[in-house]
Structure formats: structure tokens, C-alpha cells
Amino acid sequence: MEPILANKKLKIKKPNARNMVENVLEQFNSAADSIKLHPSIRKILSITNNEIIVHFPVKMDNGDVEIFTGYRVQHNNALGPYKGGLRYHPTVDIDAARALAMWMTWKTSLAGLPYGGGKGGIQLDPSLYSQSELERITRRFTYALGDNIGPEYDIPAPDVNTSAQTMAWIADTYMSAKPQTQRSMNQHVVTGKPVGSGGLEGRDRATGYGVFLTIKFWAEKNKVNLKGKTFIVQGFGNVGYWAALFLEKEGAKLTAVQDAFGSIKNANGIGVDSLFNYMQSNKGSIVGYNDATEMDNKDFFGTQCDILIPAALGNQITEKNAADIKAVLIAEGANGPTNVEGEKILLKKGVTIIPDILCNSGGVIASYFEWLQNRNGELWQLEEVILKLEKKMKESFMKVYDYSKTKKLDFRTAAYCMAILRIEKAYIQRGIFP
Amino acid sequence: MNSTGLNLCQSCVYLHSCVLTLQKEKVWSCSEYESNTTELSETKPPKKVSSKKRKLVVSI
Known part of the structure; x- marks a missing residue:
């Protein structure tokens, strides 16, 4: 019998819902093959x-x-x-x-x-x-x-x-x-x-700060000074704004932004807080900001820059625009901004991609801190949260970085392998009841 | 993650004007997403909603 649903009349299409599970499983199986995951553990992790x-x-x-x-x-x-x-x-x-x-x-x-x-x-x-x-x-x-x-x-x-x-x-x-x-x-x-x-104090900026940190760690490992480096951001919401603000504080220069309303650029730099204040007084839109010029939306990803931060939505970097990208580093603040075909082109060009699963994990780490804070009956200060977040993000980044170098893998594959290896280890140590 | 199952755009206030994507049936996560009720603040007054918009299931 069909259940009685309150929203049965809502005309909302739900395409590809089944594909979504298949897609996640495909990524899992690819990493599982790479690490030769134990077949029993593969079975367990393939289902909920x-x-x-x-x-x-x-x-x-x-x-x-x-x-x-x-x-x-x-x-x-x-x-x-x-x-x-x-x-x-x-x-x-x-x-x-x-x-x-x-x-x-x-x-x-x-x-x-x-x-x-x-x-x-x-x-x-x-x-x-x-x-x-x-x-x-x-x-x-x-x-x-x-x-x-x-x-x-x-x-x-x-x-x-x-x-x-x-x-x-x-x-x-x-x-x-x-x-x-x-x-x-x-x-x-x-x-x-x-x-x-x-x-938790600082929960608002945790994801964006995490995005910034992964860029900083990458720069440190590659002996790159962020001062004077140019970056562009797609999405000026909670993630894009905070990531841009912290990068600006490090001396990097925001040169183009795209949001739901349009795209703007200024090769001499766009003040992050100035743009944010303008956006708030302009019904949430960056368009019309007086210290930048509007640009064609389709040209955004091809803007000259050192770092690209897609911080809005998925499927943005594809086979159609990957070849145009000038950045040497892509930090995925959004979930799934780069598709498989786009990534192949970028990797071939030598572009480094800090994958979403690592890059935007600051939010869930902050959730863990809130949980710990409540569990221990404590109240953490903002400075404490920021320090702990940096430590935790660095651990994750270094694990992925080292594994990718050792195994000669791209960051995304390395990240998935690391994630699955940790679960496999727990199962091997504990065994399967009874 | 390249999954595309949920479909946020149809309930987003920027559905028709958004320049970020043409694939509006494939978005399951978006920092620019905004619905009429994205901010559920304590101070926000209750909305007047027509009951005609909803399906009446049980009347008591």
C-alpha cells in the first residue's frame, strides 16, 4: 500500500537518485581496488x-x-x-x-x-x-x-x-x-x-578556514609563498567568503568572484570585507560592486590566477572548461565541483586538486569539537577552536599528502584510500562479532 | 564526489536567475542555495501559509 504523504502533490522531479548511490559506490570500489581492500570489508562497506x-x-x-x-x-x-x-x-x-x-x-x-x-x-x-x-x-x-x-x-x-x-x-x-x-x-x-x-564558537568560519588551511599546507610543502599570489572564488557564501578572507590576510589577492547573480573581476585585487559589505547591502549579490568590473560568466574559470576555489556547487569544472583553467591549485570548498573528465584533463596539465572530502572537512571537525565540548562540560574559546582545527586539518592533510607521494597517486584517490584504510584497520583489529 | 541525485535548484529562490549552472536538475549541494525558510530564526514571525498549498490528510 502506498504510504500517505503530506507532500505528495509537490511537483519536484527527483532524477538520478539511484545513480547517486551508484556513483558513491563507484568511487568507493575504485579506491577499494587500489588498496586491495579485504573482500569481507568491501561487502560490509557496500551496504548501509x-x-x-x-x-x-x-x-x-x-x-x-x-x-x-x-x-x-x-x-x-x-x-x-x-x-x-x-x-x-x-x-x-x-x-x-x-x-x-x-x-x-x-x-x-x-x-x-x-x-x-x-x-x-x-x-x-x-x-x-x-x-x-x-x-x-x-x-x-x-x-x-x-x-x-x-x-x-x-x-x-x-x-x-x-x-x-x-x-x-x-x-x-x-x-x-x-x-x-x-x-x-x-x-x-x-x-x-x-x-x-x-x-561552538567559530563554527561559522570552520569550513572556510579549513579550505584556507589546506591551501596553506600545500603552499608550505611546495615552498610557495602565498603573499602576492592571486586567487578566484566561485561562491561567496559561508565557505567562499571565509576562505577568501583568510587568504587575503595571508597576503594573497582576490581577483575574481562569481556568485548566483554574476561574475566580477579586478586584476589589482578585490577587498574581501569590502565586497562582503557591499553584497549584504545589495540583496546578497556581488554584481555592481564599484571596485571591479563585470565579466562574462562563461569566462570565469579561465581567469588568470594561481589558485581556484570552487566553493559553490558540484559539476562546475568539466571537460568543457578544464583546459581553460590557469590555476596551478584547485581547492574544492564545494562538494563535487570537479567531474571525472574534468579532473583527468587537469591532472594531465599538472594541476593539483585538493579534493572536497579533505578540503571542506573543517565543518565536520568543528562538529566534533562541539560534541567534545558538550560531552566534557566545557566552553571553548574561539582561539582554542582555531588552534585545534589547524592541528586536526594538518594531520589529515599530511596523511593524504604523504600517501599520495609514496603511492604516486593524485590527492583524491589518496584521500579515499586513506579513509577506507582506517576503517579496514578497525575491522581487522576488532574482528566480526561473533 | 560527483554524485547527482538530489535536486536543490527547484526550491531555490534563485532558480531562474542563477548563473552558476545550467544543469539545475543535478545540484545536491550548493553554498548559494536559498529557500524562503533558509534562516529559521527565533525572531522571524510565523508566515501566513495558505492551507490550499498543502495536502490535507486528516481533519479533526
Whole structure:
């Protein structure tokens, strides 16, 4: 029988959802072949541990009751509790959650965190609901998940259309469902909470700072002075802005930016904070900034520069534009900005790509810090967070760098190999119960 | 990661004006993504939503 869905009438196409899982598995199998992964462990990692689907009722503002469908996929927890975001979107389904949960397993493993991978969300269009309805939907979803999430078991985080506020509601609901004496020991059931409710100072800049750090580490290893180097950024959101700001502080020069509205350039440099302030007063658009000229969007990736930071979305660097790229280093702040064909061209040209799984891992590392902070009953200062982030990112970067040199692999392949090797080691040491 | 399964663009406020991609059916992650409810702040007043937009499942 077809389940009753609240959003059944939403006309949202969901193409290639199954391809998404196949794509993640393809990347996994490629790395698994490269490291000659034990066949039993390959079997385990090719499937998800648990897939939870919940249907739950919520009372709307007008008194009607709607039924919602929520998902949580737990891919693997060999290294620790499942970790991954919750998104609220009409296209959320079990296949999408499955693919993104697997991706989280590799990401947390590579980052050297004691976490596995998970992902989930609710299939809904949040623009159709009021704030108070979204609060009730979130709280009822949390209740429906029950002990399928938990601070030592599965720790959700914000994702598309979910925020610090969403996490605060989840934490409050989860804690409220526990006996009074246990409530405060469950605050770390989610990360990405508001700073006043157990959230981490500096969480806003963690991903962008991480992108900057990987560029800095690469420069150090290659004896490149970042001072005077030029860089371009696609996407001037949380990741692109912070990465650009830290690079500017290091002496590098931002020479072109592209956002959803258009592209601008100035070979003499664009002030990062100046552009950010302009953007905020210009309905979020960089177009029209007076200290730069507009450029054709299709010419953006071919702009003369030393470093390219794609920090917006996937499939941006392809066989169609890879040959035009002038940068010697690409730091993937976004998820999946370079496709397979584009990457082949770039590697042939000698361009180094710091892969997304490594480059944008600052966010999940910050989540780990928030979890630790709550777990230990501490409040960390911003300076402390920044120092710890640098240490953790350096460990990840060096592991990938050294492995890529030793095995003569590109960074992306090396990163996947390192991620899977760590999980394999845990299975070999522990064995399979019983 | 080169996966393309989810489809964020259709619910993004920049769907028609965005210059970043023509492959708007393939975006599952985007830093520029913005829906009407991206910022769920405590201070934001509740929206008035027409119940006609949603499917009525149960009436009590």
C-alpha cells in the first residue's frame, strides 16, 4: 500500500537518485581496488547498517493534521557514532540519504574523527510551513526517531534548510524525553546548535578556514609563498567568503568572484570585507560592486590566477572548461565541483586538486569539537577552536599528502584510500562479532 | 564526489536567475542555495501559509 504523504502533490522531479548511490559506490570500489581492500570489508562497506523511515503526524496552525515522512540512514559505525546532517527538502528520500550517509563515512574517517557516517531528513518543502509548524514537525520527527539517534549513537547536524535553530529544537526535545537526571548529559545529541545553547564558537568560519588551511599546507610543502599570489572564488557564501578572507590576510589577492547573480573581476585585487559589505547591502549579490568590473560568466574559470576555489556547487569544472583553467591549485570548498573528465584533463596539465572530502572537512571537525565540548562540560574559546582545527586539518592533510607521494597517486584517490584504510584497520583489529 | 541525485535548484529562490549552472536538475549541494525558510530564526514571525498549498490528510 502506498504510504500517505503530506507532500505528495509537490511537483519536484527527483532524477538520478539511484545513480547517486551508484556513483558513491563507484568511487568507493575504485579506491577499494587500489588498496586491495579485504573482500569481507568491501561487502560490509557496500551496504548501509540501518535505514529508518518514520511517518509521523503533526498538527498544523489551522488545526489540520498532516503526516510527514522522515528518514535516517546509518551507513557505518566501525569508528564511532554515526554522524551526518538532516535536510528538509522535497527531494529527500532513502536513496539520497543512503548515498550521502556513505559519503559521510569516508569524510569522518579521513578527518581522523571517532565517527561513522549517517544522513537523513524530512521530505517536505519548508517554504510551505510556518515557523511554529516547522518547530512542531522537527520536535515530532525527533520523538519519532527516538533512540535511533543519541549522543553516543547517531549525532545529526544542520544541512539544507535546517539550521542552528532546528538543532536546538531537536536537542531540547531529545533531552526532554529523558529522565530529569539524565537530561544535561544528552546535549551532544546534535551539533551545529546556537552558541548560547551548547554550540561552538567559530563554527561559522570552520569550513572556510579549513579550505584556507589546506591551501596553506600545500603552499608550505611546495615552498610557495602565498603573499602576492592571486586567487578566484566561485561562491561567496559561508565557505567562499571565509576562505577568501583568510587568504587575503595571508597576503594573497582576490581577483575574481562569481556568485548566483554574476561574475566580477579586478586584476589589482578585490577587498574581501569590502565586497562582503557591499553584497549584504545589495540583496546578497556581488554584481555592481564599484571596485571591479563585470565579466562574462562563461569566462570565469579561465581567469588568470594561481589558485581556484570552487566553493559553490558540484559539476562546475568539466571537460568543457578544464583546459581553460590557469590555476596551478584547485581547492574544492564545494562538494563535487570537479567531474571525472574534468579532473583527468587537469591532472594531465599538472594541476593539483585538493579534493572536497579533505578540503571542506573543517565543518565536520568543528562538529566534533562541539560534541567534545558538550560531552566534557566545557566552553571553548574561539582561539582554542582555531588552534585545534589547524592541528586536526594538518594531520589529515599530511596523511593524504604523504600517501599520495609514496603511492604516486593524485590527492583524491589518496584521500579515499586513506579513509577506507582506517576503517579496514578497525575491522581487522576488532574482528566480526561473533 | 560527483554524485547527482538530489535536486536543490527547484526550491531555490534563485532558480531562474542563477548563473552558476545550467544543469539545475543535478545540484545536491550548493553554498548559494536559498529557500524562503533558509534562516529559521527565533525572531522571524510565523508566515501566513495558505492551507490550499498543502495536502490535507486528516481533519479533526
